[in-house]
Amino acid sequence: MTSCLSQTAEEIVTEITMSSMTSSWLVIEGDNDGVFFSTRQLQRKPTLVTAKGWENVVGVVAKVIEENIAASVFGFIDRDYREHLGISIDERNIVLTDLRDLEVSMFESDGLHRILVELGSTHKLPSLPCGSVDVAEVRNAIYAIASKLGRLRYFSLRKNKKYSFKKLDFSKIIDAKTLQLNNEKLIAQLNSISDDAINLDFLESAFAAELPEKLLDARYLCSGHDISELLGLSLRRMWGSNNAKEVERDKIESKFRIGYSNEAFEKTQMLQALNRLLEG
Numbered sequence: 001m002t003s004c005l006s007q008t009a010e011e012i013v014t015e016i017t018m019s020s021m022t023s024s025w026l027v028i029e030g031d032n033d034g035v036f037f038s039t040r041q042l043q044r045k046p047t048l049v050t051a052k053g054w055e056n057v058v059g060v061v062a063k064v065i066e067e068n069i070a071a072s073v074f075g076f077i078d079r080d081y082r083e084h085l086g087i088s089i090d091e092r093n094i095v096l097t098d099l100r101d102l103e104v105s106m107f108e109s110d111g112l113h114r115i116l117v118e119l120g121s122t123h124k125l126p127s128l129p130c131g132s133v134d135v136a137e138v139r140n141a142i143y144a145i146a147s148k149l150g151r152l153r154y155f156s157l158r159k160n161k162k163y164s165f166k167k168l169d170f171s172k173i174i175d176a177k178t179l180q181l182n183n184e185k186l187i188a189q190l191n192s193i194s195d196d197a198i199n200l201d202f203l204e205s206a207f208a209a210e211l212p213e214k215l216l217d218a219r220y221l222c223s224g225h226d227i228s229e230l231l232g233l234s235l236r237r238m239w240g241s242n243n244a245k246e247v248e249r250d251k252i253e254s255k256f257r258i259g260y261s262n263e264a265f266e267k268t269q270m271l272q273a274l275n276r277l278l279e280g
Contacts (some may be wrong), residue, residue, distance in 0.1 A: 074278065076270075079096045100222060115259060120133065149223065154235045165223075229249050229252075
């Protein structure tokens with residue numbers, strides 16, 4: 001069972017306390033996580049509850065510990081940039097994603113190959129000498145642009161800037177034929193949707209800023225949602241011939257959840273850590 005109502009940490013704790021269920025509880029960030037975990041084989045089949053954001057997940061687990069509530073409650077959250085921004089949390093009974101977020105792990109899996117075969121055009125996709133799709137070339141091309149956006153995301157958080165990345169229209173800032181980022185259009189769009197202003201100097205500083213060693217790895221720097229947006233855009237003209245609706249972000253991420261095998265998930269440290277908690 002998954003609870004998808006938007007609730008505060010206090011409301012979720014009350015729900016858990018009042019419940020007659022004897023199973024463990026797994027508190028997750030969002031509805032997409034609920035869809036993902038609802039099809040996975042977890043130890044002792046915990047009840048899923050959506051907390052709408054990592055802060056609420058952490059808050060629920062912390063309150064359960066603080067109040068010595070008998071129910072077994074665990075959290076699962078994206079790694080994000082917290083460790084590099086000096087944001088510390090009590091990680092007791094909380095599991096972090098192996099990479100920046102769950103979507104990046106799915107992008108790193110064989111699910112990408114399946115999506116490319118299903119939605120890509122044979123004459124457009126890069127190929128290996130044997131004739132199969134050159135998945136590494138596709139992955140690297142997506143990471144190249146997603147890393148720029150990742151650098152901007154990280155730098156803006158360091159500088160306490162409030163930019164509305166969730167509202168970005170990728171089709172207006174990325175050339176669908178070449179997958180190149182247009183800096184001027186990015187600046188213009190961010191300024192039209194954000195509370196804080198951005199200029200070319202700030203953008204160039206973000207791209208050039210020194211990163212923590214771990215964030216030099218695109219798997220920890222890039223946002224999975226950015227990757228999904230970019231992959232969908234690339235499958236419209238560069239590597240495919242799909243219309244925008246067929247490859248919008250939500251549909252790409254849905255296909256990743258379907259294409260991400262249980263076998264691949266079982267090999268991850270995050271699932272092994274979660275199952276250890278659930279086993280008690």
